[in-house]
């Protein structure tokens with residue numbers, strides 16, 4: 077039998093250069109974002125043949141597409157096999173083929189080269205398809221991996237806590253906000269992984285879920301997280317702490333009085349409420365800047381109702397998000413200082429310590 081996993085805990089907050097140094101950032105792109113399964117977003121964005129998105133992962137532009145077969149997914153480096161031009165310049169769209177804007181080499185949705193003007197009969201088009209990137213789906217999300225020989229996504233799925241009662245694979249997006257935080261991606265992760273700051277930074281949140289109400293820590297190879305209990309009389313996270321939205325169909329009694337928060341390494345933050353789910357995906361731009369995509373997911377029947385109104389959930393987390401990015405930006409300024417001499421974690425920052433420990437392991441530090 078496997079012995080229980082003992083996670084490494086960082087002994088103290090991380091050194092400043094790990095948040096600010098461009099070389100460290102490049103190493104992270106190589107050792108973490110180029111090796112792991114990175115959450116690309118919701119499959120809803122790839123809902124029909126030809127629908128595609130592009131993502132920046134580990135310093136690479138990647139195309140993810142629903143192939144013509146309808147049930148298939150494919151992903152490629154966004155690099156033309158002729159002389160290297162970027163093939164797709166849009167963030168998202170729908171295509172029949174991908175045509176390079178330079179000399180019009182044309183690729184099918186499966187990445188095969190299907191047209192190359194004037195190349196003649198000697199040219200072996202079969203060897204000039206777009207270079208594949210691994211793509212796989214889990215719980216209604218698609219994940220991308222640049223590591224051709226890395227573990228299957230099933231290994232991550234098997235490690236994660238059971239979230240099946242939230243029926244993630246069938247939820248639909250009710251809203252989406254995109255932000256650019258002036259902070260290193262790890263500062264955003266660390267911030268998500270503790271609520272020590274909540275009474276100060278999020279008075280609205282603290283009225284609904286007291287910062288001292290953290291439950292048991294849960295940890296695996298690919299995640300860290302745990303529940304927070306809602307305050308008396310509250311049944312969801314919103315300005316009033318209450319919503320009339322029905323429960324997601326399979327949730328349990330304890331889910332009515334708590335919210336589960338998980339950080340799935342490296343870039344997915346998932347917050348599970350009894351009646352909706354919030355996800356953040358983090359997209360490091362450079363050491364001190366991170367793009368964040370926040371999405372609100374709902375039961376499809378609830379979202380299809382004519383009077384569907386997600387604004388209570390959206391307004392609440394949109395406010396919390398901006399409050400968070402502000403203190404994260406202040407922290408980014410501090411960690412860049414010669415005067416940055418961090419002391420220690422507070423007792424409720426165990427998730428954060430485990431994330432930092434995981435990070436040090438990945439970086440070989």
Ligand code: FES
Nearest residue numbers: 156158159176179
């Ligand atoms: S670089 Fe793409 S067709 Fe020439």
Ligand SMILES: [Fe+2]
Nearest residue numbers: 267277278400
């Ligand atoms: Fe926060």
